[in-house]
Amino acid sequence: MDRDQALAHIEALAGQIDALRSSSAPEVRVLTILGGINKQGQPEDLRLTLRPGELVSVVGPTGSGKSRLLGDIECLAQGDTPSGRRILVNDAPPPPGLRFSTHQKLVAQLSQTMNFVMDLSVGDFIAMHAECRLAGEVGPLVSQVIAQANDLAGEPFDRDAALTQLSGGQTRALMIADTALLSASPIVLIDEIENAGIDRKKSLELLLAREKIVLMSTHDPILALLGDRRLVIRGGAVVDIIETSLAERANLAALEQLDQTLMAVRHRLRGGQRIDSPVEEMLPWMR
Numbered sequence: 001m002d003r004d005q006a007l008a009h010i011e012a013l014a015g016q017i018d019a020l021r022s023s024s025a026p027e028v029r030v031l032t033i034l035g036g037i038n039k040q041g042q043p044e045d046l047r048l049t050l051r052p053g054e055l056v057s058v059v060g061p062t063g064s065g066k067s068r069l070l071g072d073i074e075c076l077a078q079g080d081t082p083s084g085r086r087i088l089v090n091d092a093p094p095p096p097g098l099r100f101s102t103h104q105k106l107v108a109q110l111s112q113t114m115n116f117v118m119d120l121s122v123g124d125f126i127a128m129h130a131e132c133r134l135a136g137e138v139g140p141l142v143s144q145v146i147a148q149a150n151d152l153a154g155e156p157f158d159r160d161a162a163l164t165q166l167s168g169g170q171t172r173a174l175m176i177a178d179t180a181l182l183s184a185s186p187i188v189l190i191d192e193i194e195n196a197g198i199d200r201k202k203s204l205e206l207l208l209a210r211e212k213i214v215l216m217s218t219h220d221p222i223l224a225l226l227g228d229r230r231l232v233i234r235g236g237a238v239v240d241i242i243e244t245s246l247a248e249r250a251n252l253a254a255l256e257q258l259d260q261t262l263m264a265v266r267h268r269l270r271g272g273q274r275i276d277s278p279v280e281e282m283l284p285w286m287r
């Protein structure tokens with residue numbers, strides 16, 4: 001391991017320790033995003049309020065500024081990021097203590113590229129996190145988190161599995177179950193979990209059932225339409241806020257069927273089967 005790799009390793013460990021310490025966070029009744037400027041320096045006309053249990057998707061072309069928006073929320077920006085946005089918590093700027101606290105993290109982040117680097121078993125890691133949150137017996141909660149993660153992941157794993165040996169899908173499933181059941185952070189940011197090999201709809205339902213505010217950047221129409229609203233980003237600014245309409249919800253059902261079609265074909269492909277029969281014959285819902 002060279003110096004840079006060692007430093008990256010230490011940084012990742014520090015992040016995970018911070019996550020373990022995030023044992024309490026203040027209640028967020030309302031989160032407000034105040035507009036800043038777009039990439040051309042023109043004003044962004046935005047005052048968006050979000051409440052617990054709400055799912056908002058963030059859509060826009062590559063490079064339009066979706067991650068910047070999530071980054072602004074993550075650091076509770078106060079006009080000090082390239083977008084100039086400001087974030088209010090319960091209608092007021094967050095106190096600096098809250099912004100930079102590693103103990104009271106308001107925001108949990110999940111992304112496609114996150115990985116565990118700790119040399120621990122799944123059971124030991126979840127138990128450590130649970131001990132930070134609870135006094136008393138943590139065993140049942142650890143079992144619940146692992147069972148929930150297995151429900152989300154395609155391939156099952158047990159508590160003795162090493163964290164670093166989990167697949168991408170299993171890692172994401174464990175992070176989501178851990179965030180939903182153990183993390184105190186009331187805001188969850190998701191940066192593209194489309195190809196994670198997990199049950200994405202169930203994952204979102206799990207987070208929302210815990211009354212989190214969830215913002216999710218995505219290019220996937222099914223995920224985007226699951227949101228109550230979607231923010232359209234262009235040129236570094238939110239240019240539209242679209243409420244998911246009844247007609248869109250009806251289309252969501254049709255899109256989910258298409259998705260099942262592709263999943264059925266993928267399943268055959270993975271199983272080493274041929275894809276040469278008519279597509280309708282491969283579909284569970286058309287048979």
Ligand SMILES: Nc1ncnc2c1ncn2[C@@H]1O[C@H](COP(=O)(O)OP(=O)(O)OP(=O)(O)O)[C@@H](O)[C@H]1O
Nearest residue numbers: 037038039061062063064065066067068082083236
């Ligand atoms: N309002 C803004 N003012 C200045 N720079 C911005 C603004 N919004 C975004 N940027 C910058 O533009 C670049 C691209 O933005 P970002 O990575 O957020 O795009 P993205 O939509 O997430 O792209 P992708 O879909 O490829 O991940 C980044 O360097 C980001 O800091």
